[in-house]
Amino acid sequence: MLHNLQRLEEQPIGPLAVKRVTFDVPFDPALRPASEYQGEHAQERRYFLETIDLWRQSSLARLSIGPKVHLLSFTLAEVFVDYQLYAQSLIPEHFLGTAAYGNGVYWYIPTRAAFGENGGYETDHLACVVTPDIDEVLRDAIRRCFDEVVHDQWLNNHP
Numbered sequence: 001m002l003h004n005l006q007r008l009e010e011q012p013i014g015p016l017a018v019k020r021v022t023f024d025v026p027f028d029p030a031l032r033p034a035s036e037y038q039g040e041h042a043q044e045r046r047y048f049l050e051t052i053d054l055w056r057q058s059s060l061a062r063l064s065i066g067p068k069v070h071l072l073s074f075t076l077a078e079v080f081v082d083y084q085l086y087a088q089s090l091i092p093e094h095f096l097g098t099a100a101y102g103n104g105v106y107w108y109i110p111t112r113a114a115f116g117e118n119g120g121y122e123t124d125h126l127a128c129v130v131t132p133d134i135d136e137v138l139r140d141a142i143r144r145c146f147d148e149v150v151h152d153q154w155l156n157n158h159p
Contacts, residue, residue: 014066019148022059023141025076026133027052032125048107048129060138062145068094070149072142075102079109079138087142090150111135 034049048055058076065071072087077100084098108122112135115123122128143150 011066017064017148018061019064019145020059020061021141021145022057023137025056025058026131026137027056027129028125028131030125031129045126060141060145062149064149070094070096070146072096072098072145073102074098074100074109076138077101077107077109080111080114082111082113083109083138083142086139087146090143090146094149109134109138 031049031052034046037045037049055076060075061073063071063073070091072084074083079100084096087098088096108128109130110120110123110128110132112132114120115132117123
């Protein structure tokens with residue numbers, strides 16, 4: 001990212017483009033009932049579980065500011081940095097900034113690899129409510145969010 005920042009040239013802001021992609025969230029069917037959560041953050045967890053149907057479909061959005069600067073907003077909790085690195089790999093010559101926690105619910109979105117680690121970071125039911133399938137779902141959504149940029153369709157239409 002630092003390399004991309006150093007290569008940016010000062011220029012007027014180009015055309016803006018926005019793309020939003022929705023996807024179904026693979027929630028873990030083994031989630032405990034809301035009433036079982038006690039202690040720190042229990043109120044937030046109970047609220048989330050009581051309103052889980054509102055979260056079954058989520059989205060992410062890309063804001064492009066000119067042809068080479070993009071902001072990616074994950075509305076779904078805190079995603080592992082691997083997803084930002086994946087998005088950056090799709091547009092290696094561009095600048096990409098990301099934001100998360102857009103839905104006001106805090107829990108983690110690990111990678112499939114993190115789920116496979118014995119005692120992996122933040123993959124238990126206190127910190128994570130999705131299945132390992134989220135990895136493919138989220139990577140597909142990221143890919144769809146950047147498809148015009150990756151295939152230069154957006155750049156060709158906005159000189």
